[in-house]
Amino acid sequence: MLTIEDLHVEVAGSPILKGVNLEIKEGETHVLLGPNGGGKTTLLMSIMGLPRYKVTRGKIYFKGEDITNLPPNERAKLGIGIMFQKPPSIRGVKLYQIGEVSLRGKEDGDRIKSYAELLNLINHIDRDLNYGFSGGELKRSELFQLLCQKPDLVLLDEPESGVDLDNISLIGTVINELLNKEDKVKSRKSSGIIVTHTGYILEYVNADKGHVLMDGKIICDGSPRDLFEEVKKHGYGRCTECL
């Protein structure tokens, strides 16, 4: 599904990713752990193709196609979707409109309503996109858009941050739906990368593989729970030994 080779990325002239290699197969969910500033968000944004994240070396392949130089909209059309940690608000653009955009002409009228109901956003669909939304509402708005888009590769940046306990279970449920977790392991088609700082989301979503990203490189791979236990016990301090 996704292959990243020796990816170097800089932001505003500063190198952030310094040679990332990653392989994600169809149906797999990976978790990215790492301290703040280690490059986790940069990796997701680079996969999505945001122009501020400049690839200086390496390649990104999606479904076998080199997408390194494609703009974000082309990547979205190929099947990559992202949940931002801090999405911007856009005055005048309504949540339902962006739902229609994400559905890309597949709208049958009911889907937007049913997804909004599922995410308790029925009173928000006529409101300006993300404007005045609470932390939990922002996350649900992001997931609403992803449900409409139905991407094959889901990039989730800190899905649990700023979310209260009432909301986290719902967010976990929807992420599981996006990642086809209800299907048999072999028949799952969607893949995902979850960036998490706290690891709470792992109580709701099972991941297949984990990675620690530090100082712009993946320095450790393993079972997500093992890695998270290690980080919980020792923090990222011990990880620096592997740099």
Next chain:
Amino acid sequence: MSIISPSRKEELRKLAELARYKVATYGEDIDISVFEEAEEVKEIDELSKLPPEIQDAAISSGIDITEKERAGSFVQVDHSVIYQKIQSAYRGQIEIMSITDALEKYPELEEYWWKAVRVDQDKYTAHAELYPMHGYFIRVLPGQKVDRAIQACLLLQENARTQNVHNIIMMEEGSSAQIITGCSIAPKVNEGLHIGISEFYIKKNAKLVFTMIHNWADGFHVRPRSGAIVESNGIFINNYILLKPVKSIQSFPTAILEGENSKAMFNSLLYGLKDSKIDVGSRIILRGKNSSGEAISRAIVADSSQIYARGTLIAQNDESKAHLDCRGILFSNDGIMYAIPELLADRAPNSILSHEAAIGPIAEEEIEYLMTRGLSKEEAVSLITQGFMDVEILGLPKHLEDYIRRMIELTQKESM
């Protein structure tokens, strides 16, 4: 033949003579003498009999040629009133006629003539009085709720002419209506001057939503002069939409909220194109107890256009409040946007006046965000711009909202 009393007529003439060369406070000064008077145009009995290019011009300023969605229509071409009609279902609810006929029919109109707008405000008001060329009188009778819009269309079909119209809109007690006024020109018109005096009288418990759509040309000057007087529990909503190039337009309509609980809203959607000089404001004077107002302006500056967005709120009653909201986006390095909000609490220490004004580009972050959902950069800019030019603020019926949305979309496509 107007029946304004000779003494009043003489008084107005003197005031107008004194103001004949009075330069307006805002906007570039125009030499009115360079424009000629137009010739008479014959009346028609159906809007579909308008020449095709005039029909197109009317449609582009919101006029429904079929009249299916309208309660009545008034059309003036150059100096001539060529069409006036009230749909049969609305007879007895509304009156539509040329102001010339109205002044003849209703002697009492004299007390409203130049009451909400001063005849000696500047050379343009003076010109309208000295060289009258009709205009419309629309009256909604007491207690009548008109469920379809009334339309008025002021067109110019000859180049380098002036059109001076004086309109009175009378909303009688307890009435409510929507009026759409489209001002437009034939394709061969590039230069000219339109002077439009509009006086609105919103009586007790009445409500008017007045929407003016302007559609001019690169060489055309426009000087509307509008005033409204709103009585107790009256509501006046004034929408102004300009989506085509113009040489210059300057207007600063005023609503005086005389009555208790009276309300005024001014909403402007301005799209500055080519070398347009647009100076559009709104002024709300809060005199009545619990009177309130809102002025919202959305402006896009493209090409070498200049937009001055003025807003003045004047509280003269201690229990009054108003808000001003002005936002602008500059698409061009050569454009100018100047937002000028003014608040004045005039011996009303407990009144509440507020404003927010912001000018800036579309944030890259917003464009990129929409691109991650599958929109191209151009589509993302277009969606954000359409959202910015928020037609929902106009409070119009859905079909009109959709119509204006389509016009904005079209303007944007043409300008990109």
